[in-house]
Amino acid sequence: xxxxxxxYLQSASFSSDADIDHRTYPYSIPAVRDLAKLSFHPDVTFLxxxxxxxxSTVLEGIALALGFSPEGGTKNFQLSTTxxxxxxxxxxxxxxxxxxxKDGYFLRAESFFNVATxxxxxxxxxxxxxxSLHQRSHGxxxxxxxxxxxxxxxxxxxxxxxxxxxxxxxxxxxxxxHQLVQDDSQFIIATHSPILLAYPNAQIWxxxxxxxxxxxxxxxxxxxxSRDFLNNYPRRIEQxxxxx
Numbered sequence: 623x624x625x626x627x628x629x630y631l632q633s634a635s636f637s638s639d640a641d642i643d644h645r646t647y648p649y650s651i652p653a654v655r656d657l658a659k660l661s662f663h664p665d666v667t668f669l670x671x672x673x674x675x676x677x678s679t680v681l682e683g684i685a686l687a688l689g690f691s692p693e694g695g696t697k698n699f700q701l702s703t704t705x706x707x708x709x710x711x712x713x714x715x716x717x718x719x720x721x722x723x724k725d726g727y728f729l730r731a732e733s734f735f736n737v738a739t740x741x742x743x744x745x746x747x748x749x750x751x752x753x754s755l756h757q758r759s760h761g762x763x764x765x766x767x768x769x770x771x772x773x774x775x776x777x778x779x780x781x782x783x784x785x786x787x788x789x790x791x792x793x794x795x796x797x798x799x800h801q802l803v804q805d806d807s808q809f810i811i812a813t814h815s816p817i818l819l820a821y822p823n824a825q826i827w828x829x830x831x832x833x834x835x836x837x838x839x840x841x842x843x844x845x846x847x848s849r850d851f852l853n854n855y856p857r858r859i860e861q862x863x864x865x866x
Contacts, residue, residue, distance in 0.1 A: 627806040628664035630777045632717040634684055635660070640713035648683075648708045651676040656833030657714075662810060663825035665803045669812040670819065670842050671829030677812040678781050680829075682730075683710030684810070685779050690728035694781075697726060723808070725776030729767065729783060761786045768798035774805030784815035792817040816844040 635658045636642060648654045653676040660680070669677035682692070689697045692707045764786040772778060784792055792815055799809060799821065813819060819826065819839055828837040839845055851858050 626664070626719075627721045627775065628808050629662055629719050630721065630723045630808050631662050631684075631688075631810070632719055633661040634680075634687075635715050635717070636713050637715040640715075642713055648676065648679050648710050649713075651679065652831055652833045653677070653829040654680060654710065659834045660827065661825075662808070663823075664808060666799065666809045666811065666821050666824040668819055668821075668824055668826045669810070669829060670814070670826060670837075670844060672843070675829035675831070677829045679708055679710060681779055681781050681810065681812045682707060683714055684716065685728040686711035687714045687716055688726070688728075688777070688779075690726070690779070694728045694730040723775060723777040725773040725778075725807075727767065727772060727776065727778050729764070729778075729780045761788060761791045765791060765794065765798070768795060768802070772802055772807070774802055774807055776802070776807045778802070778807060778809050780809065780811045780813075782812055782814065784813055784818060789817060796821060814844050816842070816848045819844055 642649050644650060644655060653671070657680065669681060671677050685694075686692060686707065691697075764783060783795065787795055796818060799818075803809070811818065819842060824839075826837050826839060826842060828835050828842065
C-alpha cells in the first residue's frame with residue numbers, strides 16, 4: 623500500500639495538560655476557545671473572519687508550535703524583533719501525518735520587511751531568485767516566494783498574503799499555489815481575499831464571536847460583500863457617502 627504524502631498537519635487542539643485561563647488573552651477569544659474543531663485539508667485550508675476574531679493569532683500559534691520564527695521565514699530562520707506573540711503555541715497539541723514535509727515557510731505580511739532585511743544582511747538570496755527583496759515591490763517579493771523559494775512537498779502557512787498583491791497578482795498566486803499543491807504541498811492561509819478563497823475544494827473555517835465553523839465559499843463575508851458591492855457599486859457608494 624502506498625502511503626499518501628499529505629496532510630502533513632491534520633489538526634490542532636489543546637494539550638491535555640495545558641494550563642488555560644479562559645479569562646485571559648488569547649484564550650478569551652471565542653475562536654481560540656473553540657480550537658478543538660480545527661482540522662486541516664490535505665491541500666488548502668483557509669481561515670476567514672473579521673479583524674480581531676483570532677485567525678492570525680491561531681495561525682501564529684500553529685507556526686510557532688511547528689518551530690517557525692515569530693517573524694516568519696523557514697525553520698532555519700530564527701529572528702524575533704517583537705514581543706507581541708501570544709503564549710498559545712505552548713498550549714497546542716498538533717496532530718501530524720505520517721510523512722513529514724520536505725519544505726516549509728511561515729509568511730507574516732506585517733513582518734516580511736524584517737525577513738527581507740535580514741536576507742539582505744546575510745546575503746542569502748539564492749532562494750529568492752538571486753535578487754534583493756527590497757529591490758522589488760512587495761507583491762514581486764511575495765511572488766518570488768511562491769515561484770522560487772517554495773520548493774514543493776512543503777507545509778506553508780500564509781497570513782494575509784493578499785496584502786501585497788493586486789487582483790491580477792492574486793490570480794497568479796492562485797495558479798502558483800495550485801502548482802505547489804500538485805507537488806504534494808499543503809497550505810494553511812488566513813485571508814480576506816475572495817479571489818484566493820475560490821481555490822477549488824478548499825476547506826474554509828469561519829472565525830466569529832460564536833467560535834469556529836466550516837463554511838462554503840459563497841457563504842463567506844468576503845465573497846458576499848465583494849459580490850454585492852461590484853453588482854451594486856453606484857448605490858453602495860451613494861449609501862456610504864450620504865452617511866458622512
